Amino acid sequence: MSESTQELSENPSADLNSRRLLLKTTVTVGTIGVVATAVPFVESMLPSEKAKAAAGPVDVDISKLAPGQLMTTAWRGRPIWVLHRTKEELAALPKMEHLLADPYSKQPQQPPEMKDLDLKGGTRSIKPEYLVLVSICTHLGCIPSYMPEPGSLDSSWPGGFLCPCHGSRYDLSGRVLANFPAPLNLPVPPHYYESDTMIKVGTLKDGDDQNWEPNTW
Numbered sequence: 062m063s064e065s066t067q068e069l070s071e072n073p074s075a076d077l078n079s080r081r082l083l084l085k086t087t088v089t090v091g092t093i094g095v096v097a098t099a100v101p102f103v104e105s106m107l108p109s110e111k112a113k114a115a116a117g118p119v120d121v122d123i124s125k126l127a128p129g130q131l132m133t134t135a136w137r138g139r140p141i142w143v144l145h146r147t148k149e150e151l152a153a154l155p156k157m158e159h160l161l162a163d164p165y166s167k168q169p170q171q172p173p174e175m176k177d178l179d180l181k182g183g184t185r186s187i188k189p190e191y192l193v194l195v196s197i198c199t200h201l202g203c204i205p206s207y208m209p210e211p212g213s214l215d216s217s218w219p220g221g222f223l224c225p226c227h228g229s230r231y232d233l234s235g236r237v238l239a240n241f242p243a244p245l246n247l248p249v250p251p252h253y254y255e256s257d258t259m260i261k262v263g264t265l266k267d268g269d270d271q272n273w274e275p276n277t278w
């Protein structure tokens with residue numbers, strides 16, 4: 062068990078409560094910090110109380126998302142990524158398992174009702190090529206950077222996401238590497254495919270899980 066996972070399990074209630082508080086604070090401060098450069102995005106990241114209460118599912122059009130590309134949208138005031146993984150990236154995922162804190166996503170960082178999510182195979186997705194994630198680091202709430210090129214961080218880097226705040230690393234399924242500060246995988250929000258090119262994020266097909274929250278919110 063990694064040091065960070067151990068720390069979480071020793072006093073889970075206190076740890077998660079303090080982490081939730083820190084995450085809320087950090088996300089708020091981080092959001093304010095980008096006001097000067099990204100007003101339209103910030104507006105979507107700071108919903109009114111009424112909007113928050115009514116924050117419903119969002120449609121995400123992936124028809125123009127090419128292999129290797131990442132797009133960002135928002136749901137419930139949180140940034141959401143959709144990544145179109147290449148065949149090579151998918152083939153590399155099983156080789157990551159020995160480096161990961163929770164390779165099969167046993168921690169509830171995805172709705173348990175999503176039986177069609179491939180957790181054992183490590184893709185954490187309904188269709189292997191498309192990954193949907195909440196892009197908020199599970200340590201203290203920074204937004205990781207997309208660094209897909211193997212070797213771009215150091216010679217052992219297989220490609221993935223790097224948190225710029227304290228260096229936590231995630232693979233291209235949002236699974237956290239062991240022995241870094243972040244304790245949990247990036248959350249997979251509830252979602253389903255309305256068509257081959259349209260994903261509904263924020264609900265399951267039967268309308269369930271619209272209020273679902275991972276451990277770190």
Ligand code: FES
Nearest residue numbers: 198200201224227
């Ligand atoms: S916020 Fe600390 S590693 Fe991401």
